[in-house]
Amino acid sequence: GWFQAGGIKDVNIGDVVVATKVYGYHAGKAEDEFKTRPEIALPSYRILERARAEARKDDWVKRITASTNTKPSIPKVRLGAIAAGEQVVVSNKSETCRLIRKHYGDALAVEMEGYGFLKAAQARSSIDALVVRGISDLLEGKAQADAGGSQELASRNAAAFAFEVLEKFVDSVQSSPGRQVKANINQFAIEYVHIPTQPTCFVGRTDEITQINAALDQKHPSVIVILGMGGQGKTTLLAKSLTTRELLPFEAGLWFSAECRDFTFSEFINRALSAFLGKRFDKLVVPRLDARIQLLLYELQSRQLLIVIDAVERWLQGWIEAREIKGLHDLSLRQGAYEGLDDFLQQLTALTNGSHLILTSRALPAVLDTKSCTILPILPEGMSRSGLQGLPTKDAVDLLERLGVVAPRAKLYSLAVSLANHPMALTGFARIAKKLGGNWESLLSGRGFDPSRAFHLLVDEIRNHVPQRLQSEAILKYCSLLPEGATLSLLTWLYSSEPDNVLSPQKEFDLLALVLTLYDWNLLLWEPHSQTVRVHSLFAEYFLELITITSKNSIHKRTAGWYGVQSQTNTENLRYGIFAIRHSIAADDPEEAYEFMFKGSCDIPSIYQRMISGGDLWECAELLHSLQTISTNHQKAECILARSQILIELELPLRALKDLEVAIQIANSGKYKSTQETEVMLGKCYGLKGVINLEANRATLAT
Numbered sequence: 187g188w189f190q191a192g193g194i195k196d197v198n199i200g201d202v203v204v205a206t207k208v209y210g211y212h213a214g215k216a217e218d219e220f221k222t223r224p225e226i227a228l229p230s231y232r233i234l235e236r237a238r239a240e241a242r243k244d245d246w247v248k249r250i251t252a253s254t255n256t257k258p259s260i261p262k263v264r265l266g267a268i269a270a271g272e273q274v275v276v277s278n279k280s281e282t283c284r285l286i287r288k289h290y291g292d293a294l295a296v297e298m299e300g301y302g303f304l305k306a307a308q309a310r311s312s313i314d315a316l317v318v319r320g321i322s323d324l325l326e327g328k329a330q331a332d333a334g335g336s337q338e339l340a341s342r343n344a345a346a347f348a349f350e351v352l353e354k355f356v357d358s359v360q361s362s363p364g365r366q367v368k369a370n371i372n373q374f375a376i377e378y379v380h381i382p383t384q385p386t387c388f389v390g391r392t393d394e395i396t397q398i399n400a401a402l403d404q405k406h407p408s409v410i411v412i413l414g415m416g417g418q419g420k421t422t423l424l425a426k427s428l429t430t431r432e433l434l435p436f437e438a439g440l441w442f443s444a445e446c447r448d449f450t451f452s453e454f455i456n457r458a459l460s461a462f463l464g465k466r467f468d469k470l471v472v473p474r475l476d477a478r479i480q481l482l483l484y485e486l487q488s489r490q491l492l493i494v495i496d497a498v499e500r501w502l503q504g505w506i507e508a509r510e511i512k513g514l515h516d517l518s519l520r521q522g523a524y525e526g527l528d529d530f531l532q533q534l535t536a537l538t539n540g541s542h543l544i545l546t547s548r549a550l551p552a553v554l555d556t557k558s559c560t561i562l563p564i565l566p567e568g569m570s571r572s573g574l575q576g577l578p579t580k581d582a583v584d585l586l587e588r589l590g591v592v593a594p595r596a597k598l599y600s601l602a603v604s605l606a607n608h609p610m611a612l613t614g615f616a617r618i619a620k621k622l623g624g625n626w627e628s629l630l631s632g633r634g635f636d637p638s639r640a641f642h643l644l645v646d647e648i649r650n651h652v653p654q655r656l657q658s659e660a661i662l663k664y665c666s667l668l669p670e671g672a673t674l675s676l677l678t679w680l681y682s683s684e685p686d687n688v689l690s691p692q693k694e695f696d697l698l699a700l701v702l703t704l705y706d707w708n709l710l711l712w713e714p715h716s717q718t719v720r721v722h723s724l725f726a727e728y729f730l731e732l733i734t735i736t737s738k739n740s741i742h743k744r745t746a747g748w749y750g751v752q753s754q755t756n757t758e759n760l761r762y763g764i765f766a767i768r769h770s771i772a773a774d775d776p777e778e779a780y781e782f783m784f785k786g787s788c789d790i791p792s793i794y795q796r797m798i799s800g801g802d803l804w805e806c807a808e809l810l811h812s813l814q815t816i817s818t819n820h821q822k823a824e825c826i827l828a829r830s831q832i833l834i835e836l837e838l839p840l841r842a843l844k845d846l847e848v849a850i851q852i853a854n855s856g857k858y859k860s861t862q863e864t865e866v867m868l869g870k871c872y873g874l875k876g877v878i879n880l881e882a883n884r885a886t887l888a889t
Contacts, residue, residue: 190340191268191297191319192275192328194286199324199331200261200339202347203295204237205229205268205317210301211286212271225699226706227304228714230314231381236355237316237347238429241265246350250342261320261343268317269293270301276328283325289620291590292387295319308698308714316351320344379457380443382425382496383711383722387588387613390581391423394563394574398427401542401560402434408537409559410544411551414574416724417610420546421496423574428494435540438462439492444500445723446670451501451524452804458482458493469801474836475526483533490540497723499548501527520552528553535559548573576607585609589616605644610708610724614644617708618651645728653703660684661700661719662709663733666726667741670765671718674698679748680741742773750782754790760800763793767809776817783813784824794828807832823852823867830874839878846871 197203210225240246241263269286275296277283286293300317307315320340323331401410414420428434440461442454455478459467462485472478485491499505504519522528528551534543535557545551550561563574577585582602583595589612591598605611652658664680665672672680678697701719704710711720721729733741746769753763763782770779786792791799797806807829814825826849833842853867 190322190337190344191295193295193321193324194269194283194293196266197264197294197321197324198262199321199336200259200343201321202261202263202343203268203319203321204234204241204263204265204347205300205304205319206234206265207267208300208304208317209267209269209290209293210271211269211282211290225301226702227301227308228702228705228712229304229316230307230714233314233316233351233355235429237318237351238265240347240351240354242430242432246347249346249350263347264294266294267292268300268319269296270298271296272298274298275325276323278325291592291620292588295321296325314355316348318344318348318351376428376439376441376492376494377461378441379461380441380446380449380496381713382421382441382443387585388422388426389585389588390577391419391426394423395427395430397562397564398424399431401562404560405540406538407535407558407560408540408542409531409535409554409557410542410562411554411559412544412546412562412574413548413550414546415548416727417608417722418574418576419609420574422609424494424496424544424546434492435490436492436542437489439494441494441496443496445497446720450805450808451522451527451530452478452808454495455479455482455526455530456805459485462489462491469803473801473803474838475804476529479526479530479533483530483537486534486541486543487537487539492542492544494544494546496546497548498545498551502547502549502551504549517552517555520549522551522553527551532557577602577609577612579603579607582607582609582612585612586616589613590620591616610722611644614648614708617706618644618648642728645725648707648709652707652709654700657681657700658704658709659729659732661697661704662721662725662729663737664741665710665719665721666729667733667738668745669768670761671713671720674701674717674719676745676748677701677719680744683744685740739773739775742769743775743778746770746773746775746778746782753782753793757790760793760796760802763796764805764809767793767813771812771816774816776813776821779813780817780821780825783809784828798832803832803836807836819852820863820867823849826852827867827870827874834874834878839882843875843878846875 191203193199193201193203206229208227210227213225244260247260267290269290271282273282275282275286283296286296297319300319304315304317307313320343322336322340398410398412401407412420412424438461440458442449442457444454452475455475456469459478459482462482467481472481486493501522501524502519503521503523504516506523522531531543531551531553535554576582579599579602582605583598586598586602591601593601601615602612605615649655649659660681661677664677668676674697681697701710701712705712709721709725711722712718713720746766749762749766749769752759753766756762766782767779770776770782783794784792786795794806797803797809810825810829810832814822814829817825826845830842830845830849833839833845850868850871853864853871856864
């Protein structure tokens with residue numbers, strides 16, 4: 187029976203299990219004791235989210251009723267891990283069962299085909315794949331269960347749920363204009379422009395979820411901020427709250443993440459307007475950022491909408507300058523680093539129609555210090571504000587147990603405290619303990635953990651045990667440096683183009699298998715639908731410290747080259763060219779960035795021309811500003827001149843005049859190779875100044 191599986195824990199005969207991941211449990215090395223090398227396959231995110239939504243409802247049970255003409259008992263739907271291998275497991279005492287319980291303690295069921303099925307589907311990124319199983323036996327007493335009709339029961343229930351998911355999934359995909367993921371909750375849909383990470387386990391946080399729900403039920407304050415340091419679970423908490431609530435009072439919602447560090451504030455405004463207005467938003471008609479901000483605010487005021495911006499500290503001055511926010515006392519570090527951000531937040535706090543903006547952040551944006559907003563978690567009176575903390579110790583112990591760490595609770599209690607009850611540290615520790623065969627006490631012997639540095643000490647230990655360490659660290663370093671995430675083809679290019687003295691000897695290896703292994707170790711974030719790899723910010727901060735300046739520049743330069751090739755072969759995707767410029771700037775290579783920006787061909791316009799013609803004037807001006815800061819001599823002047831032309835188009839003449847004065851100063855400083863070049867540049871600058879003055883005179887006469 188294709189729909190059937192054997193239950194290992196937390197399930198009964200007839201229950202339905204939806205696989206959030208499938209372990210290939212046979213992978214390993216046969217020594218005196220079998221050493222597992224876990225392989226993992228993942229379902230497609232959007233169909234898994236559809237299954238989550240349907241699991242909260244009983245609609246699918248009607249399909250069972252229709253097929254039997256009787257009222258069946260309602261089976262439970264469980265979402266969790268499944269173990270798959272080449273053996274039929276029929277006893278709890280078998281070697282295979284003991285292996286699964288020891289190394290794959292979160293597996294709910296065991297079967298044979300799911301791993302191979304998902305691995306085959308991964309080869310086709312356009313295919314959405316999901317494993318749904320019905321529990322036909324609990325390993326012991328399989329023959330008796332089969333004789334009692336358990337196989338038919340399991341197949342019927344799993345098929346009923348699978349077809350309900352398929353029907354609803356096809357409807358949602360056909361009605362969606364784009365490829366973004368939608369997770370429907372009754373009449374409300376969140377469109378995930380950036381997909382949040384799904385936790386392996388979630389425990390506790392009931393008070394915080396209640397506080398989020400209460401804040402959303404109030405029409406004012408319209409801005410909700412979830413504060414907390416990295417790795418405490420802000421994103422997970424918010425995602426859990428939104429996806430488990432049965433009804434939310436919004437017409438539509440969007441989820442963005444500033445953690446995708448190529449994603450700027452101006453791009454957020456564009457994406458939000460495109461999502462809410464569709465074809466009614468034309469960048470060419472509304473070229474100025476301030477006008478677009480007002481248009482989005484008007485839409486939020488006219489309809490009851492929800493916007494989530496995760497990791498908004500990435501848009502604050504402190505992060506842009508030093509990649510960190512060192513406390514809440516320094517106002518200048520908490521100011522918006524992007525033009526228009528502070529103004530947008532300030533105006534949004536005045537909304538009273540029920541629209542909400544939810545921010546997760548390591549620091550409160552300074553503009554909200556004196557504005558009405560809800561700051562979560564709400565702490566008892568008298569406690570100083572420090573945001574979301576580690577889990578209560580009882581919940582931390584529960585999390586360790588659910589992640590498969592086996593020990594008396596008193597010992598787990600001490601372990602949790604030594605890890606500062608930090609959710610990410612607890613999860614990472616459980617993963618490495620499982621890889622070491624459960625002998626986790628060896629990780630602590632001789633030194634223990636400093637709670638203030640629990641996470642970094644844990645990653646130190648993980649580096650000593652991660653498989654294929656050389657290749658693994660290379661992949662983690664690449665991902666830490668790539669703000670937009672990395673496709674498998676880009677990672678392959680970076681690894682294969684490493685200088686010989688960095689990775690020598692270079693060995694052939696299965697990149698996808700290594701990525702999935704690192705995902706299983708909780709080191710990488712893997713998005714199977716887009717075949718994209720990212721790294722959590724805490725791991726990125728750790729591995730960035732291991733990369734020398736020379737290596738950083740080399741990785742950025744090679745990445746820019748890869749994007750440059752893609753921009754020539756995928757001319758419709760402007761992002762490739764923009765990434766090529768950004769990585770050239772990050773590599774401190776103004777010559778290359780200048781080439782990407784201004785040099786086109788007879789068949790392909792330059793990135794500058796394509797951005798202007800596409801209405802991305804403000805984004806182009808921002809990119810030119812970044813380029814001019816690393817440029818010298820005539821290239822700097824050319825960037826400033828091009829930017830001033832855009833500012834004139836955006837009806838910002840005073841700023842354009844300021845830029846032109848700088849360009850004239852450079853031209854007069856003798857930096858050009860010839861007198862003719864100097865005269866040409868000065869002619870362009872004075873010509874634009876004349877245009878601005880002429881328009882100013884006309885405006886004066888008109889008034």
